[in-house]
Amino acid sequence: MPADALSSALLPAGLHDVLPSEAAHEAAAVERLLAEFAAQGYRRVDPPLVEFEENLLSGPGAAMSKQTFRLMDPHSQRMMAVRADITPQIARIATTRLKNEARPLRLCYAGQVLRVKGSQLRPERQFTQVGVELIGALEAEADAEVVLLAVQALTAIGVPHLSVDLCVPTMVSRICAGLGLGEDEIRQLRAALDRKDSAAVAAVGGPAAKLLETLMDASGPADRAMQALAALPLPEGAEKDRRRLTDTLALLRAAMPDLTVTIDLVEHRGFEYQTGLSFTLFSRAAGELGQGGRYRAGAQGDGRGEPATGFTLYMDTLLRAVPAAKAPGRVYVPHGSGWETARRLRADGWVTVAGLAPVADAAAEAKRLQCGHWLAGGDVKPAG
Amino acid sequence: MPADALSSALLPAGLHDVLPSEAAHEAAAVERLLAEFAAQGYRRVDPPLVEFEENLLSGPGAAMSKQTFRLMDPHSQRMMAVRADITPQIARIATTRLKNEARPLRLCYAGQVLRVKGSQLRPERQFTQVGVELIGALEAEADAEVVLLAVQALTAIGVPHLSVDLCVPTMVSRICAGLGLGEDEIRQLRAALDRKDSAAVAAVGGPAAKLLETLMDASGPADRAMQALAALPLPEGAEKDRRRLTDTLALLRAAMPDLTVTIDLVEHRGFEYQTGLSFTLFSRAAGELGQGGRYRAGAQGDGRGEPATGFTLYMDTLLRAVPAAKAPGRVYVPHGSGWETARRLRADGWVTVAGLAPVADAAAEAKRLQCGHWLAGGDVKPAG
Known part of the structure; x- marks a missing residue:
């Protein structure tokens, strides 16, 4: 066995040693990102790697249950879980230890997460999450702020050809519900939309079919998408989503006229726990760099909690897009x-x-x- | 229950959230330390949080076995361990993935470790380890380099009133063995020396008693200790330890004449796995900041492996000694x-x-x- 295969066999699948030049590259990028976040008033917090299972996996954290390693705590005789996602920890800190701090509360973080399984797209089982949360603000200005902050920070570390894809993962359900479709039909429509299967959308869409097909076709460059969307008669809930999209896009355009923005009007995969305007960050060279959007911080499955938005960047993909700084002689x-x-x-x-x-x-x-x-x-x- | 007690009850004992100003302070100190290490050619590596138990806990890692959390890996069906110490991981990387790199090999790291139990002195069960390893060099120049690097880096982040306590944890055993004492007697003498119990040293010391008492009394400021040590007739193995102490001290004096150096001639607690010159870093304000010394990298209990030295800093104590940088307005x-x-x-x-x-x-x-x-x-x- 060659030396490298031998030594990688020393580690469990999906875990790896970050070797000299790569480790410095990642550390520098992380610190630069956090410096950009700090410059816009986001203060760093650092939750522990391990928490009680019942806290880490309650509310939105429940989604990661199957991906989470458990440990027995000999001290308390209770089960603990190794974090598979930092976002729920930040929400916990915001709504408990920092619940008396003035809102909006701006927090940022960087840390390692561990997952039981890698995915086909991301075989790593340990990776670095870097992100921000903006808690306690309902305004479109908050949505725009986190998108702009992500773009600003990624640009600062040298990510080329950046683009932002906006979506409102709640809009399709609201349209369907507004037009009287049942939950089963909505689920079938979701699946058809995920496959971009127009025939199936037409077959099960009933009164929503034409609207949804238009939304599917209109997805793409932001201005064209918004033009198509503006002309559509929408039920009340979806009308609110459209207004938020319009307002946020206007704020993005005012701040960064040259930013490439696309809109996917039927996207919801990967945004199952988002409750409003959401986005994905892309680089032409490296693919998806991160995503973010609206959620309820501290909601315990009851839909309450504080309004919040934020994003998480994937350091592994991100570093592929960023040239390493020239090392000193x-x-x-x-x-x-x-x-x-x-x-x-x-x-x-x-x-x-x-x-x-x-x-x-x-x-x-x-x-x-x-x-x-x-x-x-x-x-x-x-x-x- | 007041808000803070309530929220700290959310976390297992010994684990805590690092809140805004403290998290930024720690991150800045860690990055500055690593920058100092990098400036002297130490390259950063980043091993994973989790490894196969048999690798992480073999050789010198075995010492941490009781302090280590285990996880079942569903992929390989093998037991994994969460690291309780990063040093054995760096030694593994040096002797496997980087075994073909030129020696001496200079590596540095920063990362989180998790322990089953806190100690009375250090109740935290998760903390940040920061350190360096210098692998493949036998010279006293290597011993001096890592001490000076630690002092330089700690000074750079603003630690006041720094002092270094040198010791050679192998010296007592070598003196005793050279004078024909058995293992049981050596163990009893160790215990007596740990308690600074002169009467017991005299009682069990036999032919070594007078020598050991002199060593115990001579511990303190470096020049006085070396003067006392120089006058002693030592068995051959211990003579080598004395020479290394003399050479290293001379190199430290040449580089940093003003550095406060003390020498403990009978110290060995906390250095059970060190094989030669070792040291503890102190700050008058905060106590022990870290320790380091010689070991064999990649030794599997057979005493082989490469000669190595290095140090680890304890970020928790260290931050208590360092004033936080003034935050920008x-x-x-x-x-x-x-x-x-x-x-x-x-x-x-x-x-x-x-x-x-x-x-x-x-x-x-x-x-x-x-x-x-x-x-x-x-x-x-x-x-x-």
Whole structure:
């Protein structure tokens, strides 16, 4: 077995060592993202890796139950769960420990999550989640703020060809319910829409069929989609969703006229727990970078809780889209050069690699240690 | 129950939410430490939270077995363990995936560990470990490098009144073995030395008693300790330990003449797996900040493996010693001021907090949102 296959067999499937250049690349990107969040008033919180199962998996967290590892706590004799998603933890912090803080409450986070199974698209079972939550604001301005913040932060770390796909995952259900369709029919329609199957939509759609087909066809570039949507007669609940889409798009356009925005009017997959305007972030090079949208923070399945929105970025895909920063030059500092000499080189921006013993050929030693330069009698010289 | 007791009851004992200002403080300190490590050629690696139990708990990792949570991996049907210590993972990476990289190999890391039980001194069951490993170097220069790096990094993040306590945990055993004492007697002597119990040392020490008492008395400021040590007749193995102590101290003095160094000549608690020169980092204000020393990387209980040294810092104690950086000013940007206006304020170093809806009294709203300033017609004004 080659060395690499041997050593990867040391780790369980879906878990891996992040090796030197990649680990620094990820850490730098995470810190830069959090700095952008902080600059817009989002304050960092850091919940623990493990919580009591009943807290972590209640309310919206219940969705991750099958993906969550359990541990017995010998101290309390209660079951604990390793977090598979940080979002419910942030909502918990907002609605318990920070419940007396002024609203809107802006929080951000970065951390590792662990999942029982990888998916076909994302085989990793451990990954870094980075995101923000904006809690206690109902306004379209809040929806726009988190989209713009995501775009701003991704742009800051160098993601090229960014685009945002807006959707309102509640709209289809509201249209169908408004036109008197039952839950079974709505479920069938959802499945047909997911397959983009016009024939099935026509067959089961009844009074909603024509509307839904129009929505399906109109999905795409934002202006065309909104034009088509504006002309449609919508039931009352869906009318509210349309207004939120219109207002949010207008705010995005005003702030970032050049941003590529598309709208999917029938999307709901991956947004099962979203309660309003939602979005997916794409890069042409790397695919889906993250998603976000409206939910109720602290709702315990009763639909109450505080209005909230936010997003989560997927660091694994994201890093594929971002060029690593150029690493500073490494200079080999031969044995006996002195601590102060090396310190001065570092102050000048060099990475210093100290020789721990005398060597015959310092230039060769520099190359062996992956240093492009070495210190020769006070001067930094290329290692040749 | 007051709100805070209620919400802390939500979490298992020894686990806690790191709330806004503290989370940012910790993240900034961790990144600064890693930047100092990187500047001296230490490259970051990031092993997974979870590994197969047999790998994580073999060799030196075995020491943490009782402190380690286990999980069943449904994929491989094998037991996995949640790391309780990152050091064995770095040694694994060095001796497997990076075994073909040039030596000495310099690696650094930061990450969360989880433990079954907290200790009296450290009740937390989850904490952040930050450290370095220098693998494949036998020289005293390597011992000095990691001590100096720790001091340099801790100074960089603002730890005041730093001191280093050197020890060679193998020396007592080598003296005793060299003078013909058996394993049982050595164990009893260890216990007596741990209690600083001179009477017991005299009673069980036999031919080593006088030597050990001198070592015990000589522990303290480095120069005095070395003077006392230099005068002693030592068996051969212990003579090597003395030479390493002398050489390392000389290198520390040459690099940092003002560094406070003490030497404990009989210390071994907490260094059970160290094989040579070791050290503890202290701050007068906060106590023990971390420790490190020599071990064999990749040794599987057979004493082989590569020579290595390194250190681990305890972020919890450490943060108590470090003043948080002054947070940048927060400015409330009233509704309708425009994205570009807020962007310019951020470029000037402000944290902007956007108003999501019009308010009657912007200065009051700024104060409510913990902003010291607000934007009034293009000017940043104190919120009063």
